[in-house]
Every structure is written in C-alpha cells, then in structure tokens.
Amino acid sequence: MVTQHSQTRPGRFQPQGPLRGTVKVPGDKSISHRALMLSALAIGESRISGLLEGEDVLATAAAMRAMGAHIERTGDGDWTVHGVGVGGLMQPSGALDMGNSGTSTRLLMGLVASHRLTATFIGDASLSKRPMGRVIDPLSLMGAEFTASPGGTLPLMVRGLVPAVPISYRLPVASAQVKSAVLLAGLNIAGITEVIEPVPTRDHSERMLRGFGADLTVEVDAENVRHIRLMGEAELKPQEIEVPGDPSSAAFFIVAALITPGSEVTVTHVGMNPTRTGIYQILQAMGADLTYANQREVGGEPVSDITARHSILRGIEVPPDVAPSMIDEFPVFFVAASIAQGRTTTSGLDELRVKESDRLALMAAGLKAIGAQVEEREGGLIIEGTGGEPLEGGATVSSALDHRIAMSFAVVGQHIYHPVTVDDVSPIATSFPTFEAILNKLQAQND
Structure with missing residues (x-):
C-alpha cells in the first residue's frame, strides 16, 4: 500500500x-505513467530512463506489479519492465492504492475494463473526492461494470469484460485522461476503437502507443476535429524510453x-x-x-x-x-x-x-x-x-x-x-x- x-x-x-x-x-509525469503501463503490456523487457519517481508514478508501478508485470528499479530514474502482453494482466490479490494520482486511476480503469479481472481502486482523501464518472461512462459502453461510491468516486470496483465492445466515443469535455482510458481499453478489444476529440489535448498516449507498435491513426476533419482510431488486439513490442x-x-x-x-x-x-x-x-x-x-x-x-x-x-x-x-x-x-x-x-x-x-x-x-x-x-x-x-x-x-x-x-x-x-x-x-x-x-x- x-x-x-x-x-x-x-x-x-x-x-x-x-x-x-x-x-x-x-x-514528465504523464509520460512516466504511460511508459510503465505500456511496457507492462508489451512482451519482453523494456527499459525506461528518466522516470519520475514521485508517489503518483510509484502508485502506477505498484498497480502494474499487482497485475503481473515484473518491474524493477535499476538506478536513479532507471527502470526495467518485463511485460505480460496485451490481455495478460492478472487478478490483483488486493485493492489497488492510487494514493493521490487521478491519472493512474483513470488510465488503469481503462486497462482493467477489457481484461477478465476485477479490481478495486482506493486512494487518499483528496483523490477520493474526485469524479470518475467521465471515465465510467465510455468504459461502461464497452461492457465493463462499475460499483462506485456515491457521486462516482473512490473506493470504486471495476469488473472487466472479455470480449469487450469497441466504441466510437466523442469526448464531451477536453480530457486526455478519458481519451487515454478509452484507447487503453481498446488495446484488448477486437476491431477499431475510436475517440473523437473536438478540442485537442495532450497526445502522449497516441505518440507512445505508436512507438510500442500499436496500429493507431489520427485524422483531422474539415471542422478541425481529431479522430483517433486504434486497431485492437494489439501486440506491443518492448522499447527503450527516455522520459x-x-x-x-x-x-x-x-x-x-x-x-x-x-x-x-x-x-x-x-x-x-x-x-x-x-x-x-x-x-x-x-x-x-x-x-x-x-x-x-x-x-x-x-x-x-x-x-x-x-x-x-x-x-x-x-x-x-x-x-x-x-x-x-x-x-x-x-x-x-x-x-x-x-x-x-x-x-x-x-x-x-x-x-x-x-x-x-x-x-x-x-x-x-x-x-x-x-x-x-x-x-x-x-x-x-x-x-x-x-x-x-x-x-x-x-x-x-x-x-x-x-x-x-x-x-x-x-x-x-x-x-x-x-x-x-x-x-x-x-x-x-x-x-x-x-x-x-x-x-x-x-x-
């Protein structure tokens, strides 16, 4: 914990x-979270340098370990991750303590949503007041089931579904976390998962997913709206990442x-x-x-x-x-x-x-x-x-x-x-x- x-x-x-x-x-905190998650979903050893070693990122590392990835710190900011492959996450033995990290919580909810496991997310007093409904909504459309505290907050339980359903989802508010949660869920779903983004948000997930070998495309339509499409059942390849x-x-x-x-x-x-x-x-x-x-x-x-x-x-x-x-x-x-x-x-x-x-x-x-x-x-x-x-x-x-x-x-x-x-x-x-x-x-x- x-x-x-x-x-x-x-x-x-x-x-x-x-x-x-x-x-x-x-x-970078955003990139550090994603580097650990995607390395844990690749098959083989990834190496990360410059990882942020704050409590938020360590909460992500602990959660990925709890779901089967082998993660080891080898030096100051240097980490190795032996991944389990997309679809290979295992049932955690206890609740996943997210501390104060909203990014960890929302992105990991996406990962769990399309795996055959149930995870309970808990956090500190501050995180436990933050709304998770904006992530629950699209992941529910994909088939995941949620039991949340009143107001859609932590503690919260996610029951993933296999096979889950690919969706096309238009973001009602600009949120890189919601976008990333849907795309991460789409990794383990057959077919194309699409996120429609009227207002551009940080694109670390798109860049890193492509870097790990995912089939991801971004198109900007005549109204300057971004259409991000991910082909599911991806096979991610291990990487060397400098944060x-x-x-x-x-x-x-x-x-x-x-x-x-x-x-x-x-x-x-x-x-x-x-x-x-x-x-x-x-x-x-x-x-x-x-x-x-x-x-x-x-x-x-x-x-x-x-x-x-x-x-x-x-x-x-x-x-x-x-x-x-x-x-x-x-x-x-x-x-x-x-x-x-x-x-x-x-x-x-x-x-x-x-x-x-x-x-x-x-x-x-x-x-x-x-x-x-x-x-x-x-x-x-x-x-x-x-x-x-x-x-x-x-x-x-x-x-x-x-x-x-x-x-x-x-x-x-x-x-x-x-x-x-x-x-x-x-x-x-x-x-x-x-x-x-x-x-x-x-x-x-x-x-």
Missing part, C-alpha cells in the same frame, strides 16, 4: 535574492525566475510537446524573456533547454482555447499574473475546480491572503498585478493536499515582503520530490 502524507509539514518561504543556475527537473523533463515541473522555476529581480535560470531537457507548452506561449505573450536552446527529439517527443530571465510581465486576457495545453500550470500562472503590470483575465477553467482541489478557489483565497487583488468568477480569476512589486505576504495559506498549490506559493515566496507559510508541503512528494532541493540550489548560487 502507498501511504500518503501521514505527517503534515509546514513550509516557510521568503526571498533569498536572485535565483541563478542550471537545473534539470524530474521526468523528457516535465514541462509542468519546469514552469515553477521559470515563473520564479521571471518574477524575481536579477534572476537567470536554465532548465535543461524539458519536454516541449505542443499540447503541453501553452504556459510558455502565454508567458511570452506577457513579455517573458525566454530563450530555447539544444532543441531535439527524444523518443518521439520534442525537448529543449529553456532559459528564463527576470522580466516585467504585462497582464493579458488568456484565450479559453489555450486552457487544455496549460491546465496544470494555471496555479503558478496566477502567481505570475499577480506580479504583472495591469489586469489578467482567465475564463473557461471549470476543470480546475475538480482537480486535486478546487484550484480556482484555493489560489484566489491564498493570493488574497498575501495581498494580491483577485476576483474569483465561476470559470476563472481576474487578477490586478502589482506592476512588478513584491506582494505583502505575512500569512499562512492552505495547500489542501494539492502539490501544485503548495509549489505555487513557494514560488510567490521568492518575491514577497514578509514570508508566506504553506500549511502543508508534504503533498509535493506526489509529483516532484526534489522540488525544495532544486529551489534551495538556485537560491544558493547568488554572487
């Missing part, structure tokens, strides 16, 4: 001068450098998948001094080194259609907006209310507590920036067991008059266990 956040640990953050240096962030640095993790240090006078920070080997780089495009639209070097492709994913220098940012209106490509980065983006010149307006962010926490409400409350001018609306925030001046600080803010909230307030603590205290920084370990060590390193390299 994965034990989550057994001890509360407050964190106190205050300026230590400019941030300077070159750092590498852990592997790029997580662009979401990199964004925290990029924003910290942009708002802290005198700073210059380079983050190396960052994944630059175009479905994930909205945060960098929007920051540049605000006037951020960002440069890209050593651009290349690793395992089908574009990567780059990013250098950020302190910048006077300008408030902007963020187009709602950019939201899917920066949905995880909005908490730290709100920090950047609070230090910018003028007004920043966001809308269409209802998804942020059903993440690990209600991120709109938490960021609004926390930023207000430390002196920012924030107006919370149903689908977004309106923020009047300080024009580059530090925020007042001097308050304790709640992370509500949300790793991105905790890290965002650590970032704003770099440009503040009085220290900000985060009531619990232990959730950071779910996605970025080395975050505070990297922040300390950048603070320590002052002249």
Whole structure:
C-alpha cells in the first residue's frame, strides 16, 4: 500500500535574492505513467530512463506489479519492465492504492475494463473526492461494470469484460485522461476503437502507443476535429524510453525566475510537446524573456533547454482555447499574473475546480491572503498585478493536499515582503520530490 502524507509539514518561504543556475527537473509525469503501463503490456523487457519517481508514478508501478508485470528499479530514474502482453494482466490479490494520482486511476480503469479481472481502486482523501464518472461512462459502453461510491468516486470496483465492445466515443469535455482510458481499453478489444476529440489535448498516449507498435491513426476533419482510431488486439513490442523533463515541473522555476529581480535560470531537457507548452506561449505573450536552446527529439517527443530571465510581465486576457495545453500550470500562472503590470483575465477553467482541489478557489483565497487583488468568477480569476512589486505576504495559506498549490506559493515566496507559510508541503512528494532541493540550489548560487 502507498501511504500518503501521514505527517503534515509546514513550509516557510521568503526571498533569498536572485535565483541563478542550471537545473534539470524530474521526468514528465504523464509520460512516466504511460511508459510503465505500456511496457507492462508489451512482451519482453523494456527499459525506461528518466522516470519520475514521485508517489503518483510509484502508485502506477505498484498497480502494474499487482497485475503481473515484473518491474524493477535499476538506478536513479532507471527502470526495467518485463511485460505480460496485451490481455495478460492478472487478478490483483488486493485493492489497488492510487494514493493521490487521478491519472493512474483513470488510465488503469481503462486497462482493467477489457481484461477478465476485477479490481478495486482506493486512494487518499483528496483523490477520493474526485469524479470518475467521465471515465465510467465510455468504459461502461464497452461492457465493463462499475460499483462506485456515491457521486462516482473512490473506493470504486471495476469488473472487466472479455470480449469487450469497441466504441466510437466523442469526448464531451477536453480530457486526455478519458481519451487515454478509452484507447487503453481498446488495446484488448477486437476491431477499431475510436475517440473523437473536438478540442485537442495532450497526445502522449497516441505518440507512445505508436512507438510500442500499436496500429493507431489520427485524422483531422474539415471542422478541425481529431479522430483517433486504434486497431485492437494489439501486440506491443518492448522499447527503450527516455522520459523528457516535465514541462509542468519546469514552469515553477521559470515563473520564479521571471518574477524575481536579477534572476537567470536554465532548465535543461524539458519536454516541449505542443499540447503541453501553452504556459510558455502565454508567458511570452506577457513579455517573458525566454530563450530555447539544444532543441531535439527524444523518443518521439520534442525537448529543449529553456532559459528564463527576470522580466516585467504585462497582464493579458488568456484565450479559453489555450486552457487544455496549460491546465496544470494555471496555479503558478496566477502567481505570475499577480506580479504583472495591469489586469489578467482567465475564463473557461471549470476543470480546475475538480482537480486535486478546487484550484480556482484555493489560489484566489491564498493570493488574497498575501495581498494580491483577485476576483474569483465561476470559470476563472481576474487578477490586478502589482506592476512588478513584491506582494505583502505575512500569512499562512492552505495547500489542501494539492502539490501544485503548495509549489505555487513557494514560488510567490521568492518575491514577497514578509514570508508566506504553506500549511502543508508534504503533498509535493506526489509529483516532484526534489522540488525544495532544486529551489534551495538556485537560491544558493547568488554572487
């Protein structure tokens, strides 16, 4: 079992001068999850380097082990996986503890849905509040049976069906997790499983499925709608996977450098998948001094080194259609907006209310507590920036067991008059266990 956040640990953050240096962030979380799952469904040995070793990804590894895959850590970020083949997953002997990981839960529900086994998913208090209905709906159409807690939450039991039924499913909301769950279920179903995606979302699953040898095609119709088709009963071939640095993790240090006078920070080997780089495009639209070097492709994913220098940012209106490509980065983006010149307006962010926490409400409350001018609306925030001046600080803010909230307030603590205290920084370990060590390193390299 994965034990989550057994001890509360407050964190106190205050300026230590400019941030300077070159750092590498852990592997991309989305790609790490998928690398473990698809390696476990290939026949033979896959090798993964750069795997994120946070609690969320370790929950995925533990679940795949429980269903028969042999998974071994061989070094720092280096793992080998001996897969069982598509259709070869075994009945787990106990409940699958997902900790805080919504990605693990939703994608594994898809895998289980088309296998002849029954799995019970449990998680921590935060995950147990998150809705699973958007995944239950399409997987039920394929024939899987679900017994969920009230409101479609965990604990939840999935009874897979063999043979399951291929479907053509149009996503009612933009969600890479729902898309991926349907495609993963389709791997063990005869025929073509189709996902129709009106709004593009991150495409790591499509790229990696093709890399493992699945017969997957993507067509864009005249209305710019994506049709993703997967031929089932796939035979996946083992791979060597190099996981790029997580662009979401990199964004925290990029924003910290942009708002802290005198700073210059380079983050190396960052994944630059175009479905994930909205945060960098929007920051540049605000006037951020960002440069890209050593651009290349690793395992089908574009990567780059990013250098950020302190910048006077300008408030902007963020187009709602950019939201899917920066949905995880909005908490730290709100920090950047609070230090910018003028007004920043966001809308269409209802998804942020059903993440690990209600991120709109938490960021609004926390930023207000430390002196920012924030107006919370149903689908977004309106923020009047300080024009580059530090925020007042001097308050304790709640992370509500949300790793991105905790890290965002650590970032704003770099440009503040009085220290900000985060009531619990232990959730950071779910996605970025080395975050505070990297922040300390950048603070320590002052002249």
